[in-house]
Amino acid sequence: MKDYHFTAVLPDVARDSIEKILKEYLVLGKETISIYEAGNRFASQDYFSVNTCPPVDVAAMDGYAVNAQETYDATDAQPKMIQNFEVVQTGHSIKSFDAVVPFEEAQKEDGGIKIFKSYYPRQNVRLKGEDVQRGQVIVKKGELLTEFEQVYLKAGGYREVEVFKMPRLVFLPTGDELVDVIERENQLVEFNSVLFSSLLKKYGFDISIFEPAPNDIAELTGRIETLLEKYDILFINGGSSKGDMDLTAEAVSRLGEVIVHGVAIKPGKPTIIGRVNKKLVMGLPGYPVSMFFAVKELFLKAFFNAYNLNPKQKTIWALLERRLFSDIGAEEYIRVSIENDQGRNLARVLKRGASVISSLKRADGYIVIPVNADLLEEGSLVEVKLI
Template sequence: MTSKKFFKSVSVKEALDEISKIASNYSINTETLEFYNATNRVLATDIISKENIPNFNRSRMDGYAVKFDETTGSSETMPSIFNIVGNVEIGSSPTFSINNGECAYVPTGGEIPKGANSIVMIENTELISDSELLVYKSTSFNENITLKGEDISINEIVIKKYTKLNSFHIGVLASMGITEIPVLKKPTVSIISTGDELVSVYKKNLQGTEIRDINSYCLKSQLENIGCIVNNISIVKDNYDSLKKEILKTIDNSDFIIMSGGSSVGERDYMNALLSELGEVLFHGIRMKPGKPVLFGTINNKAFFGLPGNPVSCALAAELYVSSFVFSLNNITNKKLFGNFKLDTNLHSFPGKTTFQMVDINDGIASPIMGRSSMIKMLANSKGYIEIDESIEGLYKDSDVNVTLFK
């Protein structure tokens, strides 16, 4: 199959739109988990309550249950007087009712006796005997009472489909007695690093021009952080047939493939040709710096990402495009963290290209980390990045800049 675009650059937005289209064609399977194992998983259906929470009217604080209108006009100088007819115990329903002129002690969380419609805080009362109470402040209807179903009501959608569950959602599920929930299965991905110079990270003594495979493990960490399962990591030499064999071996067992290195237009950069033969190239090249030679397409209707070999370019491309793909698969918004900071120096950009500048953050100041995209320490020192639109020529010192923060 021929390529649609051979190093014909698209904009960042066009690239994201193309990636989103492919993600929308996927059908992600589901699995059922115990609710306490579902943190950071994506909910596959709406969670609808089958009961009211609370299931009874309960007191919000320690006090006395009364009829609210009988406290009207109560004050320090003219208190109302009530007969105490009982005490409510936590976990037990009261066996008595409140009639005119009567009250009962109710602890925080205790059930409100029938006939009562307000709770007087204990600090606004005074016992004058074991059976009589003075009330020094008037109350309103349902004051200090949480009504039945006020928190969660029957048939209410409590957690919406495609929500990424956090610890608070787990607590809500526990409150409703929902112990098993359907979630989307984690997408599976294979990572292929290509380059004659690459060797295992476990090799201790490098020889000649050997370089340890950085990108695979940086990508693995990024992918697992956004909810993927990395089921294969491999290093393949810059050989067309070897790369083709590895792609065909992994494609059936993965939801998508990432290859780092070989995405440019050098003599031994085979990625475009491979994807053209095995599937379809949707774009090759994005108007951005660093990271221009990003390639994207499909093989057997599965997404294929070709990322640059330079570590910074590779990590940034994964942050921008692979994460967007994964979030689209899960039908959730890519919730990036942003912060507004002062720029501590003039910053050059590249008109006609969207510029991404790695920065360090200290005391509200964003400091650009200068260096080439092959410099490994840029990754470790970066707290986030500034995105400069392709129409802007640069930013001045002391400009307010919006920084996308790494999680």
């Protein structure tokens, strides 16, 4: 008789299992690419600036370079004439001067300029090394490269950057009912692949999506074998629970080993972690919200930790708008929207269903309720992971 019962492992145990499998076979390669193509990739080494930027004190706007001391006491009622100045454009060296008077704030008269207020030293000036100094660490190994790191690298003297070559992931949906376009009753649009792809492309993964596999054990095992010949990690979506038509665990067992079947997370409990031909195979729940959190909170956290990568997860703090109950023994992910309430961030709880894709669309982020907690009080200060 089929066993329909789940014995869920703790989420940290699941992450450790993923890490262990990855480290046993997957070594990240490296490649050198243009700075302009480096967005959302991870630097594979530390980078130190070879430049100082700006290289000297420069004008921060078009105007007249002056000595600030000569402008003291100037007012609208008692303007001052400055004879010692030089016309400068934005980015030009101010040489021996220490302030810049914008063109629109001065009048040129009799070979000098008339000014109507005082200027302090370094006013309207970009200082030498203000952005980056020679020898300064501008990017650390494992750091996710955003547009700001790309700018820093270019300013620091680099036109190319060495990044980690991310593994080849393959996403295989399962289910006779899944189609791209509904043509008859009892069909469903397969859209989890869009969510999966968008989530992982943020970090430079090489992703391939395949047509759904039917509910047939021979067909599914054949697909798994074929795909693992080419790809580094396989994600099977759907069929990960323990119903009569849930075949993922059986298929993985026939070809390799199911290490985890059930993780104490909510949503996302019916997640499978297995190994086939030494490679990681994950069975993801069919509900989109469950799949999202299984990928984000299990796979990605484990992957980043395994290879010491910093994805720069953005978070904010907010006050919980109402009391929130959770099941003790499970790590729960609560979707929230963030609203401004008299200058404070207020976290409003959204629908918690695993199939409610609109809760992700409406969410600004989510709260993680740890395994050992069952209650968060109204007004609690909570950390919200932004989506």
